[in-house]
Amino acid sequence: MDGDRRRNEREFILAAMVGNIDRMKEFLEKGVDVNCRHPYGWTALHTAAINRRSQVVKFLLDSGADPNIQDNFSNIYQVARENRTSPISVEVLRESEFTTLLRHDQMYRGCTALHYAVLADDHESIQTLLSAGANPLNTNEYRFKPEDYSRDIGMKTMMQKHSERYIAEQKQKQVEERRKFPLEQRIKQRIIGQEGAITTVCGAIRRKENGWYDEEHPLVFLFLGSSGIGKTELAKQVAEYLHKGKKNAFIRIDMSEYQQKHEVAKFIGSPPGYIGHDDGGQLTQKLRASPNAVVLFDEVEKAHPDVLTILLQLFDEGRLTDGKGKTIDCKDAIFIMTSNLASDEIAEYGMQLRAEADKINQQRYEGRPEDLEITETITISRRFKEKIVRPILKNHFQRDEFLGRINEIVYFVPFSRSELLKLVGMELEKWAKQAKEKHNIELNWDPMVFDVLADGYNVYYGARSIKHEVERRLVNQLAMAHESGLITPGCTVFVYADLPKSEEEKYKLQDSPSPIKIRVKSKGTDNFTDVDPSEHLKSSGQEHEKK
Incomplete structure (x- = not known):
C-alpha cells in the first residue's frame, strides 16, 4: 500500500x-x-x-x-x-x-x-x-x-x-491587523489582570512600531513585582506578537548564573587565548543570530556589577562587543529586565490600592451586584515611585546612568478578587481538558469552588499559589480516587465546596481537611455518589495490615 x-x-x-x-x-x-x-x-x-x-x-x-x-x-x-x-x-x-x-x-x-x-x-x-x-x-x-x-x-x-x-x-x-486587533487585546487573552503594566508596555511597543522612538537606542524595560504575577509571560507575549513565534526571537538569560566576576566571560565570550574562546558568549551568540530579538534578563539584581556594566553599554549604544572583538548591532532589539527588588513594598501598596478600589466599587454599585466585577486599573502614584521604589533601585544598582537608560519601569501589582477567580477558572479548565483527553473523565464543578480555591492566593507567589492550591486541594484527590478505582474512564466527576454553615462550625472545622469534595457518576448510571479518596486509602491500608 x-x-x-x-x-x-x-x-x-x-x-x-x-x-x-x-x-x-x-x-x-x-x-x-x-x-x-x-x-x-x-x-x-x-x-x-x-x-x-x-x-x-x-x-x-x-x-x-x-x-x-x-x-x-x-x-x-x-x-x-x-x-x-x-x-x-x-x-x-x-x-x-x-x-x-x-x-x-x-x-x-x-x-x-x-x-x-x-x-x-x-x-x-x-x-x-x-x-x-x-x-x-x-x-x-x-x-x-x-x-x-x-x-x-x-x-x-x-x-x-x-x-x-x-x-x-x-x-x-x-x-490594518493592529488597528482591528490591538496589541492590548491580544495580550489580555493570555494574561489575567495587570492592566497598568500591559498599557505601559503596549504604548512603548506602539511608538516603536510606528516610528516614534529614538532609533539610536534600543527599547529597555524594567519589570518590578512579586514572583508568579505575569512578568515573564508578558515578555513572551511581546516576542510572540513582534516575531510571530520565531523560536530564536525570544532570548531568556537567567542572571543568577552571572553572580561572579569571572562569569562575565560566559556572558559575552572569552577573549583570544583563554579557555572557551571558540564557544562564544551565551548572550552574544544568540543576539548575533537574532539582533532584533526580545531579550529577557531574569532577576537582573543578582548579576555581578561587571555584567551590569556590559548591559549599560548595550542599552546606551545599542551594540555589544564579544570576546573576539566583533561588534553586534542590536538597536532594534527590545530588552526586558525583571527584578524582585521592592516587590514587598509594591505588593503591600498594591493591596492597599485594591482595597480602596473595592470599597469605592461597593459603595458606587451597592444594590447592583451585576456591576461589582468592574475592573479598576491600579495606578501607582508618582510619589510612591520616587520616594519608595527609586531609592531601593538606586541603593542596589549604585549608578544613576544605569537607571537612566531604562525607558519604562513597569509595576506588577497583586491580583484583584475577580482576577483570582479567573485564574482559578483557567486552572480548572486546564485540568478538565487533561481529564478528558488522558482519562476520558468528565470534570464539572460548582461555582462556589472558585471562591474556596481563590482563598489560597499568596501575594508573594502570585498565580503560582493558585496553581498549587488547585493541585493540593483538588488534583491530589482526583489522583487518589483514580488510583483507588473510585473514578474510571467514562465517568463524570462533580467538584463542590462543603462549606461550614455557621461561625461556630467554621471554627471547629478550621484545621479539618479541605472543604473541596467530589461526587462521581459512573458510566451508565444516573446518580452521583460522594467519594472520599483519603478515607478509602486509609481503610485499604488497615485491611492490608490485618492480612
Missing part, C-alpha cells in the same frame, strides 16, 4: 514535469497530496516552475499547493550518500525527473517555486506565484533570494520592484 502511494506521488510529479494536467487530476482524485515530495526532495510545483509549465503552476496553486514550500534537494553527492547510491545515478534521475537546467556545482537547497520560475525566466509563472502569495523575500539555504537567480538586469529589476511592493503590502496588512 505504501509502495503504491509513493509510486502515485512520483507519477504525479512527472505529470507536472510534462504538463499533463488531466493525468494530475486523476492522481489528486486518488488522494495524492498536492504538496507531496519526490524521494529526492522537490515537489510538483517546483517541477512545473523550473520547466516553464505556467498552466500547471496555476492548476497546482488552485488545487492548494503551497507557493512558499522549499526544495529539500542539496547536491548530487549528499543525496547519493543519504540514499546509498552513486552520484551519477542521482544526476541521471534528477535530469530525467526534474530538469536539465541546473548546474551541478551550485547549491539549490531551500529554493521555492519562485526561485525556479526566475531561474527559468518564466514571467507568467512568476506573476501567478506572486498573486498566490509567494514571498519574493524568501531565501534558500545559501541566503539567495529569487532575484539573485535572475539571468539579466531586466528580470532582476522586475523582481526588486515586486519585493518593494510586497514589503509595502505586508506593512499595510500589519497596520
Whole structure:
C-alpha cells in the first residue's frame, strides 16, 4: 500500500514535469497530496516552475499547493550518500525527473517555486506565484533570494520592484491587523489582570512600531513585582506578537548564573587565548543570530556589577562587543529586565490600592451586584515611585546612568478578587481538558469552588499559589480516587465546596481537611455518589495490615 502511494506521488510529479494536467487530476482524485515530495526532495510545483509549465503552476496553486514550500534537494553527492547510491545515478534521475537546467556545482537547497520560475525566466509563472502569495523575500539555504537567480538586469529589476511592493503590502496588512486587533487585546487573552503594566508596555511597543522612538537606542524595560504575577509571560507575549513565534526571537538569560566576576566571560565570550574562546558568549551568540530579538534578563539584581556594566553599554549604544572583538548591532532589539527588588513594598501598596478600589466599587454599585466585577486599573502614584521604589533601585544598582537608560519601569501589582477567580477558572479548565483527553473523565464543578480555591492566593507567589492550591486541594484527590478505582474512564466527576454553615462550625472545622469534595457518576448510571479518596486509602491500608 505504501509502495503504491509513493509510486502515485512520483507519477504525479512527472505529470507536472510534462504538463499533463488531466493525468494530475486523476492522481489528486486518488488522494495524492498536492504538496507531496519526490524521494529526492522537490515537489510538483517546483517541477512545473523550473520547466516553464505556467498552466500547471496555476492548476497546482488552485488545487492548494503551497507557493512558499522549499526544495529539500542539496547536491548530487549528499543525496547519493543519504540514499546509498552513486552520484551519477542521482544526476541521471534528477535530469530525467526534474530538469536539465541546473548546474551541478551550485547549491539549490531551500529554493521555492519562485526561485525556479526566475531561474527559468518564466514571467507568467512568476506573476501567478506572486498573486498566490509567494514571498519574493524568501531565501534558500545559501541566503539567495529569487532575484539573485535572475539571468539579466531586466528580470532582476522586475523582481526588486515586486519585493518593494510586497514589503509595502505586508506593512499595510500589519497596520490594518493592529488597528482591528490591538496589541492590548491580544495580550489580555493570555494574561489575567495587570492592566497598568500591559498599557505601559503596549504604548512603548506602539511608538516603536510606528516610528516614534529614538532609533539610536534600543527599547529597555524594567519589570518590578512579586514572583508568579505575569512578568515573564508578558515578555513572551511581546516576542510572540513582534516575531510571530520565531523560536530564536525570544532570548531568556537567567542572571543568577552571572553572580561572579569571572562569569562575565560566559556572558559575552572569552577573549583570544583563554579557555572557551571558540564557544562564544551565551548572550552574544544568540543576539548575533537574532539582533532584533526580545531579550529577557531574569532577576537582573543578582548579576555581578561587571555584567551590569556590559548591559549599560548595550542599552546606551545599542551594540555589544564579544570576546573576539566583533561588534553586534542590536538597536532594534527590545530588552526586558525583571527584578524582585521592592516587590514587598509594591505588593503591600498594591493591596492597599485594591482595597480602596473595592470599597469605592461597593459603595458606587451597592444594590447592583451585576456591576461589582468592574475592573479598576491600579495606578501607582508618582510619589510612591520616587520616594519608595527609586531609592531601593538606586541603593542596589549604585549608578544613576544605569537607571537612566531604562525607558519604562513597569509595576506588577497583586491580583484583584475577580482576577483570582479567573485564574482559578483557567486552572480548572486546564485540568478538565487533561481529564478528558488522558482519562476520558468528565470534570464539572460548582461555582462556589472558585471562591474556596481563590482563598489560597499568596501575594508573594502570585498565580503560582493558585496553581498549587488547585493541585493540593483538588488534583491530589482526583489522583487518589483514580488510583483507588473510585473514578474510571467514562465517568463524570462533580467538584463542590462543603462549606461550614455557621461561625461556630467554621471554627471547629478550621484545621479539618479541605472543604473541596467530589461526587462521581459512573458510566451508565444516573446518580452521583460522594467519594472520599483519603478515607478509602486509609481503610485499604488497615485491611492490608490485618492480612
